[in-house]
Structure formats: structure tokens, C-alpha cells
Amino acid sequence: MTPRARRIARFLARRLAQGVALLLCIAVLDFALLHAVPGDAADAIAGEAGTADPGYVATLRHQLGLDQPLPVQLGLYLGRLAQGNFGYSFRYGQSVASLILERLPATLLLMAASIGFAVAASLVLGTLSARFANRWPDRLITLVTLFFYATPLFWFGLMAIVLFGVHLGWLPTGGMYDVARPRTGLAFALDVARHLVLPAFTQACFFLAIYTRLVRTSMLQAYGSDYVRFARAKGVGELRIALRHVLRNALTPLVTMVGLNLGTLLGGAVLTETVFSWPGIGRLMYDAVFQRDVNLLLSILVLGSVIVIVANLLVDMLYAALTPAVELR
Amino acid sequence: MTALLEVDGLRVAVNGGAVVLDDLSFSVARGETLAIVGESGCGKSVTSLAIMRLLPPALRLTGGAIRFDGADLATVSPTRMRDLRGRRIGMIFQEPMTSLNPGLRVGEQIAEVLRIHEGLSRAAAWRRAVELLDHVRIPDPARRAMEYPHRLSGGQRQRVVIAAAIACRPDLIIADEPTTALDVTVQAQVLELLKSLQREIGSAVILITHNLGVVAQTADRVMVMYAGRKVEEGAVAAIFDDPRHPYTSGLLRATPDPTRPRPARGVLHEIPGMVPRLGARASGCAFRPRCARAVPRCAEGVPPLLATNSGLAACLFAQEGAAA
Numbered sequence: 001m002t003p004r005a006r007r008i009a010r011f012l013a014r015r016l017a018q019g020v021a022l023l024l025c026i027a028v029l030d031f032a033l034l035h036a037v038p039g040d041a042a043d044a045i046a047g048e049a050g051t052a053d054p055g056y057v058a059t060l061r062h063q064l065g066l067d068q069p070l071p072v073q074l075g076l077y078l079g080r081l082a083q084g085n086f087g088y089s090f091r092y093g094q095s096v097a098s099l100i101l102e103r104l105p106a107t108l109l110l111m112a113a114s115i116g117f118a119v120a121a122s123l124v125l126g127t128l129s130a131r132f133a134n135r136w137p138d139r140l141i142t143l144v145t146l147f148f149y150a151t152p153l154f155w156f157g158l159m160a161i162v163l164f165g166v167h168l169g170w171l172p173t174g175g176m177y178d179v180a181r182p183r184t185g186l187a188f189a190l191d192v193a194r195h196l197v198l199p200a201f202t203q204a205c206f207f208l209a210i211y212t213r214l215v216r217t218s219m220l221q222a223y224g225s226d227y228v229r230f231a232r233a234k235g236v237g238e239l240r241i242a243l244r245h246v247l248r249n250a251l252t253p254l255v256t257m258v259g260l261n262l263g264t265l266l267g268g269a270v271l272t273e274t275v276f277s278w279p280g281i282g283r284l285m286y287d288a289v290f291q292r293d294v295n296l297l298l299s300i301l302v303l304g305s306v307i308v309i310v311a312n313l314l315v316d317m318l319y320a321a322l323t324p325a326v327e328l329r
Numbered sequence: 330m331t332a333l334l335e336v337d338g339l340r341v342a343v344n345g346g347a348v349v350l351d352d353l354s355f356s357v358a359r360g361e362t363l364a365i366v367g368e369s370g371c372g373k374s375v376t377s378l379a380i381m382r383l384l385p386p387a388l389r390l391t392g393g394a395i396r397f398d399g400a401d402l403a404t405v406s407p408t409r410m411r412d413l414r415g416r417r418i419g420m421i422f423q424e425p426m427t428s429l430n431p432g433l434r435v436g437e438q439i440a441e442v443l444r445i446h447e448g449l450s451r452a453a454a455w456r457r458a459v460e461l462l463d464h465v466r467i468p469d470p471a472r473r474a475m476e477y478p479h480r481l482s483g484g485q486r487q488r489v490v491i492a493a494a495i496a497c498r499p500d501l502i503i504a505d506e507p508t509t510a511l512d513v514t515v516q517a518q519v520l521e522l523l524k525s526l527q528r529e530i531g532s533a534v535i536l537i538t539h540n541l542g543v544v545a546q547t548a549d550r551v552m553v554m555y556a557g558r559k560v561e562e563g564a565v566a567a568i569f570d571d572p573r574h575p576y577t578s579g580l581l582r583a584t585p586d587p588t589r590p591r592p593a594r595g596v597l598h599e600i601p602g603m604v605p606r607l608g609a610r611a612s613g614c615a616f617r618p619r620c621a622r623a624v625p626r627c628a629e630g631v632p633p634l635l636a637t638n639s640g641l642a643a644c645l646f647a648q649e650g651a652a653a
Binding site for chain 2 (some may be wrong): 225226227229230231232233234235236237240244245248249322323324325
């Protein structure tokens with residue numbers, strides 16, 4: 001192994017160990033938080049069944065293992081988690097793992113689409129903003145992004161549905177695909193893409209606003225830097241300066257920010273998926289809260305932490321690849 | 330012999346406001362080294378950026394001509410200017426720590442010049458870049474070319490910058506305080522390198538500095554600037570022996586001379602006051618408020634450049650013997 005590969009391997013091993021420890025803390029904390037809330041699955045099921053018979057509730061509680069002391073429940077839960085067993089959702093009558101796996105692709109698709117859109121659009125808008133700094137295109141972009149930044153996500157989603165779905169009728173207002181259409185091939189992909197537009201855009205808006213400001217600032221900084229002046233003094237053309245000298249250095253703060261935002265994005269998925277009835281993890285989580293489906297909720301939270309931890313690790317590695325002065329150790 | 334570079338009546342101003350360079354004229358002959366000296370804020374760097382047409386957006390060229398080998402750089406097209414930069418005029422900046430792009434290998438940053446101006450292939454440009462690194466006396470150049478700037482010391486980075494600036498063997502090298510940010514021992518090495526490269530290529534050099542020791546070591550002629558104007562100009566030895574502008578003599582007296590024994594050196598003089606801020610320059614002679622010799626007449630218009638034994642000086646008393 002080269003020294004560099006060894007360094008990276010050491011870095012990965014350390015970060016992985018940290019990640020596992022962090023995950024354990026999060027799992028315990030989540031468990032404590034969820035059990036601090038009054039009411040449990042037995043109450044919720046009994047409530048829906050329309051009975052308040054104490055005997056029925058007690059039986060239910062015993063069946064669900066909810067009558068055991070909390071430390072025992074925690075121990076059982078952590079033990080299961082260590083084996084990669086997420087448990088069983090009594091609400092859905094299905095294993096939590098299969099429930100999550102069923103919904104995960106939809107959420108990942110939505111996340112990827114909104115992040116991708118936010119990054120791509122912010123690069124364009126931020127670059128324009130920087131090139132026309134303090135002139136009208138910059139002011140217009142600033143105004144629009146400020147609007148995106150300040151508007152609550154759900155309101156934005158609702159207004160998008162009203163405008164594009166109801167009034168203009170261009171795009172579907174909810175769901176992930178048209179049930180009446182075939183679910184194979186290119187037609188299906190296009191159908192999903194059409195359904196994706198509004199939720200992805202809605203979810204992207206807030207991040208688009210932040211990223212655009214960030215790209216604008218770092219572009220301005222890069223354009224004002226000594227190395228760009230030196231590149232100009234070497235006779236380098238503007239296009240090459242933009243692509244080779246400015247963009248790459250301007251990209252690093254964006255990468256950091258995207259990494260930090262992944263957790264927020266997962267949280268935001270709850271709202272977006274509810275507004276657009278997108279069949280993803282966010283909706284599942286929202287429903288689980290109301291149904292006191294603690295097993296399911298805990299698993300989603302833990303899974304969310306895993307995604308965030310892994311994503312941050314990837315971002316750190318990407319950062320090192322983009323910025324030679326940053327070395328993984 | 331006609332001059333390689335002839336700056337004539339150059340004016341630079343802040344957009345719609347204060348004048349930064351006022352009616353600046355000077356010339357540089359082929360192979361010659363002209364030093365431009367003055368305190369910070371006198372317009373030395375602005376002069377060099379104006380020649381390169383790389384003025385920051387807040388500054389504008391408002392008049393004058395910059396004739397370089399037949400072409401007027403003040404009016405030449407951006408495309409033509411870009412072609413001259415790096416190929417016929419090389420520039421070295423003050424801050425080697427920040428002049429190089431932190432995200433590109435130093436070899437690439439040199440090869441870039443050759444690929445643009447000489448149309449070399451990636452591989453050929455890289456080979457030349459390694460040769461150039463060797464030429465600027467960086468040890469183990471093939472390995473060094475692969476490094477990113479943060480792995481190099483300040484002196485080495487400045488050598489890389491120099492290598493990129495001389496890659497196309499330019500007719501003119503503009504060095505804007507090339508050694509100010511370096512350690513004293515490294516300064517001497519870098520200056521020595523610059524001089525030997527100049528001899529080898531035959532370039533003219535404009536050396537911007539506020540270090541008069543550097544001027545004495547390297548330059549043929551010197552131009553002293555104050556508040557955006559030329560106040561004195563002439564051959565280095567003559568000016569140093571017999572400065573006729575009070576500002577020049579002030580600068581000289583503010584420079585320690587280690588060759589003289591300590592008692593004789595006495596207290597180092599300083600010029601009272603500071604370089605005026607833009608837009609706050611005194612009427613008439615801008616140096617008047619700091620000048621011990623100033624008389625009411627100094628306020629009546631900018632003093633003309635008068636011929637002296639050592640060259641030209643913009644002082645009413647320039648022809649009356651050594652400046653106080």
C-alpha cells in the first residue's frame with residue numbers, strides 16, 4: 001500500500017469507529033425522547049378500534065412488549081439493532097426493514113433530485129450574480145433567492161400545486177406515478193419524472209437560495225484573488241479562468257454546505273412528502289408519529305442518522321479531492 | 330534606439346472620482362532595468378497593472394498612451410492584449426503565497442502559459458515546465474512539478490511564479506515587489522536569479538520596490554513616485570549620489586547603510602507625515618505638507634520636471650543643488 005492509501009484507510013477506519021459510537025448515542029437519545037412522549041402504540045390502536053377497555057389495552061401492551069421496564073426495552077432494541085434487525089411494525093403488519101426499503105428509493109430520488117437541482121441552479125445563478133455584482137441581474141437574483149429563502153416550504157408547495165397543478169394543469173399535484181399507466185420502461189420513468197418536478201423544486205428552493213448566495217460570494221472572492229490576477233497576467237482567457245481557476249476553488253464551500261444540509265434535507269422531506277403525498281420515508285415517519293409506531297419511528301431516525309453520517313464522510317473525502325491543501329488524516 | 334516601452338501622459342482615476350496616476354511618463358529601453366520606488370500608496374503597483382491592462386474594476390485608465398513595441402496598450406483590443414500578456418510581457422507579483430492557484434499542481438500552472446501561447450501539447454508543455462523549474466533552480470524539478478503550492482516554501486513559490494513569467498522569454502518583465510514577502514536571505518537569491526535570467530533572455534525589467542538597497546543592486550535607472558506622479562528620475566548611481574527632490578533624499582536618509590560604522594550612521598531619519606489619501610492630495614506640489622523646504626510658492630501649481638545633473642526632478646529647487 002502506498003503511504004497515501006494507508007493514510008486514507010486509517011482515516012476511514014477512524015471515522016467509521018466514530019460513526020458507530022455516534023450512532024449508538026443517537027439511538028439511545030431517540031429512544032429516550034420517544035418514550036418521554038405520553039401515549040404508546042397500544043393507546044393509538046385501541047383508540048382507532050374505538051375501545052377504551054383497560055383489559056384490552058393491557059393485553060395489547062403485553063403483546064407489543066410495552067409493559068416491560070424501559071431499560072429492558074432499550075436493551076432489547078439495541079440488541080436487535082446490533083444484529084441489523086429493525087423489528088416489526090404492528091401497525092403495518094410488516095417488518096420495519098421491508099417497509100423502509102419499500103419507501104427509501106422514493107425519498108432518495110427526491111433528495112437527489114432536489115439537491116442536484118439546487119446545486120446546478122445555484123451554480124448558474126451564483127455565477128451570474130457574481131459576474132454582474134451589484135448591477136440589476138445580481139439584484140434580481142438576490143431578490144428572488146431571498147424570497148425562496150424566506151418562504152415556508154409547505155406554503156411554497158401548496159402554491160406550486162395551485163399554480164402548476166390546478167390552474168395551468170401542467171404537472172401532477174401528488175403521488176409518484178400515475179396508477180392508470182404501465183409501470184415499466186421509459187414511459188414509467190417519464191411519468192415519475194413529471195411527478196418529481198414539483199416536490200423536488202419545492203424542496204430545493206430553500207437550499208437554492210443559500211447555495212446561490214454562497215456561490216456568488218465564493219466566486220467574487222475567487223475572481224478577486226491573486227491567483228486569478230496572476231492567471232490573467234499569464235494571458236489565460238476568461239473561459240479557462242472561469243473553469244480552471246475560479247469554479248473549482250469556488251466549489252469547496254458549496255460542497256461543505258451541501259454536506260451539512262443533508263440532514264436538514266431529510267427532515268424537510270417530511271413536509272414535502274406530506275404536501276405532495278410522495279410515498280417516501282418522510283411520509284412514513286409522519287404517519288408513524290401519529291400512530292405511536294415507536295419501532296418504525298426509531299428505525300427511520302437511526303437510518304436517517306446513518307445516511308447523514310455516511311454522506312458527511314463522502315463529503316469530507318470529496319473535499320479532500322477538490323482541495324489539495326486538505327489532507328485526510 | 331527607440332524605447333521598448335514608452336508611457337506617455339498616463340492617467341488613472343477611480344471611477345468618476347479621485348485621480349490615482351496623474352500625467353505619468355517614462356520609458357524603458359530593451360534589456361534595461363528600471364526601478365520604480367516610493368512609499369505604499371504612491372501608485373507604483375497601479376502603474377504596473379495599468380501597463381498590463383489588469384486594473385481592478387474600480388480603477389479606470391482615463392488618458393495617455395502606453396506604447397509597447399509599436400502597439401498602444403491603452404487602446405489595443407482585449408484579445409490582442411491577452412496574447413501579449415505572458416508571451417511578451419511577463420509579470421511577477423508580490424505575494425508568492427497567494428499568486429498560485431491552490432488547487433492546481435505547480436507544473437500545470439507553468440505549462441498553462443506554454444499551452445496557451447506556444448500551442449504545445451499537454452506532454453510537451455509539462456516537459457518544458459519541468460525544465461523551467463530546473464532553470465529557476467528548484468531541486469528535483471520533476472517531482473516538484475507534481476506538487477501543489479501549499480507544499481512549497483515562499484521562495485520556491487516565487488521561483489515557480491518567475492518560471493511562469495519567463496516561460497515565453499518575454500521582452501519585458503514587470504516585477505511588483507517580488508521579494509518583499511520573502512526572508513532576507515531568500516530575497517537575495519531570488520533577485521540574483523531574476524538578474525541572471527534577465528541577462529540570459531535579454532528582457533527589460535520594471536522592478537517595483539520600496540527597498541532602495543534592492544534598487545542599488547539591480548537597477549540601471551530609477552524613477553521615484555509620489556502621490557501618483559513622477560518626482561525624480563535618473564541613473565541609479567547619480568540619483569543616489571545627488572538626489573534633487575526632497576522626497577528622494579528623504580527616502581535615502583531613511584535607509585540604513587550598514588557599510589558605515591555605527592556612530593557615523595547616527596539616527597535614521599524619517600519623513601514626517603504620511604502619503605496623502607486619494608482625493609486628499611495637496612494643491613501644487615503634493616509633497617509640500619511633508620517637506621522641510623516648502624515655501625508658499627510650492628502651492629502654486631504642480632512643479633514641472635526640471636533637468637538636473639542626475640536626471641529630472643519635480644521640485645522648484647531642483648536646480649539649486651542637493652535637496653535638503
